[in-house]
Amino acid sequence: MKRILVVGNGLAAHRLTARLAALGHDGPVTVLGAEPHPAYQRTLLGSVLGGDVPASALTLSAPPPGVRVLTGVRVVAIDRARRVVRCADGTRYGYDTLVLATGARPTGDVHTLADAARPVRGRVAVVGGGVLGVETATALRRRGHRVVLAHGGPHPMHRHLDEVAGQLVAARLESWGIELRLGGYVPASGTLGADTVLRCTGTVPETAAAREAGLAVRHASGSIVVDERLRTNDSSIRAIGACAGTPDLAGALAQAETLATLLTGGDTRYAPLPPILRPRVPGLDIASLGASGPSGAPDEVVTFSDPARGRYARIEIRDERISRAVLVGLPEGTAAVAQLSDTGRPVPEDRLALLLGGRTKAPGDDPAAMADETVLCHCNNVSKGTVVRAWQHGARDLAALAATTRATTGCGGCTAAVRAVCAALPVPEEVG
Amino acid sequence: MSGPLSEPLSVPGSAPPPRTVHTHCPYCALQCGTRLGHALGEVTVTPSAFPVNQGGLCQKGWTAPEVLSTADRLREPLVRGADGRLAPAGWDAALDLVAGRLREIRRAHGPDAVGVFGGGGLTNEKAYLLGKFARLALRTSRIDYNGRFCMSSAAAASNAAFGVDRGLPFPVTDLGRADVVLLAGANPAETMPPLMRHLDRAALIVLDPRRTPTAERAAVHLRPAPGTDLALALGLLQLTVLDGRLDHAFVRERTNGFEAAWQRALPWTPERTERVTGVPVAAQREAVRMLADARRAYVLTGRGAEQHSKGADTVSAFVNLALALGLPGRDGSGYGCLTGQGNGQGGRELGQKADQLPGYRMIDDPAAREHMAAVWGVEAAALPGAGPSAYELLDSLGTAGGPRALLVFGSNPVVSAPNAGHVTERLAALDLLVVADFVPSETARMADVVLPVAQWAEEEGTLTNLEGRVLRRRALLAPPPGVRGDLEVLRGLAVRLGEPAERYPVEPREVFEELRRATAGGRADYSGVSYERLDAGEALHWPCPVVPSGPAHPGTPRLFLDGFAHPDGRARFVPVEHRDAAELPGRDLPLYATTGRVLAHYQSGAQTRRVAGLTAVEPEPFVEIHPDAARRAGVTAGGLARVVSARGAVVARVRLVESLRTDTVFLPFHFPGDGRANLLTGGALDPRSGMPEFKVSAVRVEPVDVVPGGAVSV
Structure with missing residues (x-):
């Protein structure tokens, strides 16, 4: 029976073992987690930091029966020839298939559940205004801390957001009472006047053991190179999630599901979705697509700027598809653009409706201007003309109109419209 | 426009039909109250002040009498002749033929070679007697009905969460006091317009990929991509917790299983939910805020959320959300399902479902089998077990091991079943198709034998509307000559199959009396309901058990106020996970x-x-x-x-x-x-x-x- 050894105990590993069980894998599965906790939902650390939920709320479900999960076990070496991994405590675990799901390692201070749950005192300086820094600063501010956010770039998340978008984000953070120190350099902690300093300088893929074992890694990012079957250059070793360079939760989960299918004899391929940067900042919608991808001259650039309302979008379109986009303060547009990007569907003709969500024109409902054939009462298919004629023939109140035309007798929703139509009618002479 | 109905024909020996009657619309589960009368030779309808419609009626209801006299109304049995055409036949000849063929098929292939397909529009009495006919006269397990296409997902989820399935466990009129109502995949402004009269006070949150007339009236319209409602419900549960809106006390004191359900929601961050469903994070958050801040709020599901290959899990996810917000089992708040067909509620609990006996008893429960066998005067061992669900039944017609004959009552699967081309082929592969209907439906046109039956304004009976209230249907007219009631048809067939006639009463009231005994002690207990009480104007919602002495049970307009229907009195969170639809758009089918x-x-x-x-x-x-x-x-x-x-x-x-x-x-x-x-x-x-x-x-x-x-x- 094939032994599967999973290194890493995050959401991707958790999903993999659940799917393996669901698909009927019957060989032994062992999971080695470096942190002392059971598997938890790391993406929500900010909610623990922000005090929204206790750390215990992030714990994922227990592994399926038969899956052995060992926590507090850090893998330090992979012996590919013998198909054995060695751990910091000296223990060894053999495998037929090794799955690396080791995630990414912080270069700063907040990465583990223990970090997030640790009490933070007084005025806090968050150093680093990338995604993690912005998320951390807003989470702490939500909890009532005084927060200063120090960032070396000209505005927060400057690698992903253009100038206009960055300024809007900066303005919003300041409106929430977060003090910003921007530009040029990251000041020394001492100059920030903080009781606590949290460095949020980013993460790097956790691939030391993989590199050491001679697995191919990308030069720039350090992430493990995998093919569409999630194989490394050693066909008995696979990698999923952040350690394989997958930027987001959606991708990591999709990889886990693909791999479970492959390891249980299924035939499928992992097709990555276009990466989308979507920071978790409750109350402010920020999205950036394709900023790190190859650039090329777009066929069309759509920009929308409404700084007074904190809204901005810049969308590059090539071959009717979105190639790059930055959006701030446009919740409907953000959702729609992400779906278009994921599905590769063409951009709707009505660009403004795309950004603002649905209708951009107010419906014309001036009763006087309505055509006679306009249906007022949909429940009974009664047109304005029918109501007008009934009124002219003496049905001068709602009850009489209902009795003659059945208008308003269904859901009752047209009552106001029927009243308005009649109110706009000239009073016949014999009455006046 | 309509035919000569001014001279209603009286049935010999019965009282002349009344000039006006109070009854209910023949269509949807709202069962709007109407008064029928005659004017200028035509049947007239006027809406009554019945609580669900409060004097309202949609165009379908206003025009319903036209169907009574439709030009192609079936008025005599039809039998397909050697020339392949349907030709008129007498009742005896038609019933003899059907019974004879059924006996042959049963002798050659066994009792499961005969199937029965019922409908959610049949009265309680018909649904009950149809189930009894299938189990006793045909001894087949192959009975299901079109309500499987309608209510089954919500039924499964409600049973799991609350221990009982009643569409709305509260009166419709309670909705009128709500501050916020979430409608998941429901479009009542088109499908049951008078319901909107109860929703004009509440701020509506409408989940629908389309901007329906209901969505037009929403304060918040969430437009999930088709097949992603379950992901959205999981995301809303996560936001409920993250935004501090979980009703901790309710979850602790009145529910079980929150932990496991929450763990399934953990991967559904608002951002991932947005990406999968297309529903903006801000809109998700607003929906949760509205529901949590409301003093009275309801979560209601409709077919949009339910008619999926993960429909039951989707409803469970919405029920989980309602439980996390502490809504069910509280006066003025709750979860409910907007039942679709006229008798969608009664139709699903009185024995025409493949896995159920009357009173919402499960057919594989030995105690339930003993009870029903005693009421019916047979051995429990003689009752068949659970059969396949509606589509599986239709899919198996004419195949090896599948039914060779099918009896259809109150349904038109050629149009309404999924994969209709295939279902039509399966129906064509039968040795015998018998359809009882009042118009030549598309399915009737395929039949070997067509039996013309009475319709709403021509018959007595009861229906149970979407709020579990038992209602009286009353006859204004006698059926046209040549037309029989479904109960009469069932007795005619049963007797020819060797059953004692007294097992199959033709008087609805008599069937109802037996139905009361049959449902006594069941989850859907009708035993305290009687025609007399209903005719006296009592509003009786089941469960309404019979009380041996003392004042009669008042019925149960609001379930769960004291406890849920599980033995421990607690509601159950059901852990569910999102999965893709069985089929997703791709290159050729985009x-x-x-x-x-x-x-x-x-x-x-x-x-x-x-x-x-x-x-x-x-x-x-x-x-x-x-x-x-x-x-x-x-x-x-x-x-x-x-x-x-x-x-x-x-x-x-x-x-x-x-x-x-x-x-x-x-x-x-x-x-x-x-x-x-x-x-x-x-x-x-x-x-x-x-x-x-x-x-x-x-x-x-x-x-x-x-x-x-x-x-x-x-």
């Missing part, structure tokens, strides 16, 4: 097709397509499509389009709808022939409920070339 209803028609349209005023509004099949998608497909407003799925093609008139998602088309399912939307839908079923996936099919849209002279080249 669009989602979703099916549904329009205001002017009901179900397969067999009734409403025979009403001039309704066909004037909606005369033909149509497809709603976004202008961009139409342009790419090369179809234009008002032209014909062919909509193609892996299973079939539909020809429909194009309607451009700017508010529609560009990836989604919508087709109503009320039309026959090559306009049947169900030619597109597939046979993927929900593993918990047997519900087919009506709401998601992958399709493409193409122009139809119209050759000069108007002929359509297909």
Whole structure:
């Protein structure tokens, strides 16, 4: 029976073992987690930091029966020839298939559940205004801390957001009472006047053991190179999630599901979705697509700027598809653009409706201007003309109109419209 | 316009029919109260002040009398002759033929070679007697009904969460006091308009991929991509907790299983939920805030959330959300399902469902079998076990091991079943198809024997509406000559199959008296309800057990106030996970097709397509499509389009709808022939409920070339 050894105990590993069980894998599965906790939902650390939920709320479900999960076990070496991994405590675990799901390692201070749950005192300086820094600063501010956010770039998340978008984000953070120190350099902690300093300088893929074992890694990012079957250059070793360079939760989960299918004899391929940067900042919608991808001259650039309302979008379109986009303060547009990007569907003709969500024109409902054939009462298919004629023939109140035309007798929703139509009618002479 | 009904024919020996009666509309589960009378030789209808409609009625209800006298009303039994044509036959000849063939088929292939397909429009008495007929006279396990396509997902989820399944566990009128109502995949403004009278106070949160007339009235309209409602519900549960809106005390004191359900919601961060569903994070958050801040709030589901191969899990996810917010089991708040068909509630609990005996007893429960066997005067061992669900039953017709004969009562599966082309083939493969109906429906036209039966204004009985209230249907007219009641048909067949006649009463009241005994002690207990109490105007919601002495049980308008129906009195969170639809759009079939209803028609349209005023509004099949998608497909407003799925093609008139998602088309399912939307839908079923996936099919849209002279080249 094939032994599967999973290194890493995050959401991707958790999903993999659940799917393996669901698909009927019957060989032994062992999971080695470096942190002392059971598997938890790391993406929500900010909610623990922000005090929204206790750390215990992030714990994922227990592994399926038969899956052995060992926590507090850090893998330090992979012996590919013998198909054995060695751990910091000296223990060894053999495998037929090794799955690396080791995630990414912080270069700063907040990465583990223990970090997030640790009490933070007084005025806090968050150093680093990338995604993690912005998320951390807003989470702490939500909890009532005084927060200063120090960032070396000209505005927060400057690698992903253009100038206009960055300024809007900066303005919003300041409106929430977060003090910003921007530009040029990251000041020394001492100059920030903080009781606590949290460095949020980013993460790097956790691939030391993989590199050491001679697995191919990308030069720039350090992430493990995998093919569409999630194989490394050693066909008995696979990698999923952040350690394989997958930027987001959606991708990591999709990889886990693909791999479970492959390891249980299924035939499928992992097709990555276009990466989308979507920071978790409750109350402010920020999205950036394709900023790190190859650039090329777009066929069309759509920009929308409404700084007074904190809204901005810049969308590059090539071959009717979105190639790059930055959006701030446009919740409907953000959702729609992400779906278009994921599905590769063409951009709707009505660009403004795309950004603002649905209708951009107010419906014309001036009763006087309505055509006679306009249906007022949909429940009974009664047109304005029918109501007008009934009124002219003496049905001068709602009850009489209902009795003659059945208008308003269904859901009752047209009552106001029927009243308005009649109110706009000239009073016949014999009455006046 | 309508036929000569001014001289209602009286049945010998019975009292002359009354001049006016108080009854209920024949269509949806709202069962609006109406008063029927006569004027100028025609049947007239006026809405009554009944609580659910408060004097309102939609166009279907106003025009319902036209179906009574429709020109092609079936008025005599028809038998298919050697020439392949249906020809009139006498009742005795028709029933003798059916019984004889059934006996032959049963002798050759066993009792399960005969199947029964019922309907959610049948009265309680008919649904009960049909189930009894199947189990005793036919001894078949092969009985299910079209309500499987309607209520089964919500039923499975409600039973799991609350220990009982009643569409609304509170009176409809309670909705009128609500501050916020979330409607998940429900469009009552079109499907049951008078319900909207109870929703005009509340701020509405409407989940629907389409901007329906209901969504037009919403404070917040969430437009999930087809097939992603379950992900959205999981995301809303996560936000409920993250935003500090979990009702901790309620969860602790009145529920079990929160932990496991929450763990399934953990991966559904607002951002991932947005990416999968297309519903903005801000809108998710606003919906949760509105529900949590409301003093009184309801979560209601409809077919949009339920008609999926994961429909039961989707409803469970919405029930979990309602439980996390502490809504169910509180006066003025709760979860409910908007039942669809006229007797969708009674139809699902009185024994025509493959796995159930009357009173919502499960057929595999030994105690339930003993109880029913005692009421019916047979040995429990003689009762068949659970049979396959509706689509599985239809799919197996005429196959090795599947039924060779099918009896259809109150249903038109040629139009209303999923994968309709395939289902039609299966029906054609039968040795014997018998259809009881009052009009020549598309299914009746395929039958070997057609039995003409009475309809709503010609019969007595009871129905149970969406709030679990038992209602009286009353006859204004006698059935036309040559037409019999379904109860009479069942007795006629049963006797010919060797059953004692007294087992199959033809008087609805007599059937109801037996139904009371049958349901006594069951989850849906009707034993304290009587025609006398209903005729005296009592509002009786089940459970309404009989009380041996002292004052009668008042019925139960509001369930769960003291406890849920599980033995420990607690509601259960059910842990569920999102999964994709059975079929997703791809290169050749790039669009989602979703099916549904329009205001002017009901179900397969067999009734409403025979009403001039309704066909004037909606005369033909149509497809709603976004202008961009139409342009790419090369179809234009008002032209014909062919909509193609892996299973079939539909020809429909194009309607451009700017508010529609560009990836989604919508087709109503009320039309026959090559306009049947169900030619597109597939046979993927929900593993918990047997519900087919009506709401998601992958399709493409193409122009139809119209050759000069108007002929359509297909």
